[in-house]
């Protein structure tokens with residue numbers, strides 16, 4: 448990496464939130480201006496995976512970890528083909544990265560990909576503000592340094608609620624991730640913003656994964672003759688997922704096993720007739736405690752969600768926090784239950800469905816068992832998907 452790239456950027460930059468709070472700092476990454484929803488993530492590691500996670504499309508991401516860029520950027524850890532965050536906010540960028548895999552600095556990578564960032568601001572104050580007031584629209588600029596002028600532009604931006612974004616990040620053409628070793632199952636993974644590690648975790652277990660665009664039709668899905676269906680994480684408001692929800696309903700009706708992650712959990716909830724709602728500031732980080740209600744075990748999980756599934760019975764219909772999670776819900780496809788719950792705020796973190804024949808049919812989690820980045824506590828969920836398909840194909844044969 449060049450000496451010039453290692454020098455700290457000295458150009459001024461400004462961050463303005465939609466409620467008028469402004470932070471003056473220094474340009475980091477590309478210059479220019481950008482807008483999105485301001486959110487924070489508490490991961491101490493894994494910034495490369497965070498930046499390239501398509502779920503962050505149209506979000507300005509603040510890292511609460513004060514030193515970012517310490518290990519540079521390598522050629523292995525990207526979770527998609529590019530950086531998706533709309534903007535990046537860090538306290539103290541590393542000037543000299545140090546890691547045997549590093550190929551370039553994070554600053555260089557942000558510049559190459561045209562991602563506007565800001566550094567040198569009090570990210571702790573920003574995070575406390577977002578936690579207090581909620582995630583909100585924001586803008587970063589190196590051109591407009593007058594807070595009122597930048598605020599006027601922020602207020603013209605669309606809100607995250609109601610935004611249909613999966614169509615902007617999904618793959619154009621279907622592709623196949625081959626099974627590693629002996630092929631045991633074929634799965635269709637609907638790409639709503641899938642991360643690279645997700646099909647890999649399935650392939651490691653003998654699953655051949657056919658990744659299909661978010662717009663794939665029922666006929667296209669069935670043409671693959673899948674043993675199971677998977678729906679991925681992704682950006683935007685789950686209320687906009689009309690097509691994937693209708694598709695999933697038809698597949699559940701046919702009794703095809705299902706596994707969903709994050710957006711895939713919200714689509715599953717909607718297919719079961721449940722609602723979704725926007726959390727005040729969301730869950731983002733790699734140290735989020737979740738209770739598996741069946742085993743009583745606690746998992747430390749990677750999360751990145753701003754919306755959640757609303758469980759019936761909540762006093763406030765737009766929340767899961769006070770809902771009676773022991774209650775089951777009857778659906779056209781069988782009985783639905785809450786399988787996992789957040790130990791921080793009682794939000795629904797997982798759902799399971801027992802089919803009309805009394806056998807497990809489908810499940811999903813709101814967090815990220817692919818763990819890129821994050822702890823591997825939840826890897827068992829991929830094994831559970833394999834078990835589900837094993838039972839289902841035996842069922843079919845008997």
Ligand SMILES: NC(=O)CC[C@H](N)C(=O)O
Nearest residue numbers: 502680681709710753754
């Ligand atoms: N990572 C995800 O799949 C996020 C899902 C959804 N966009 C949310 O913010 O809740």
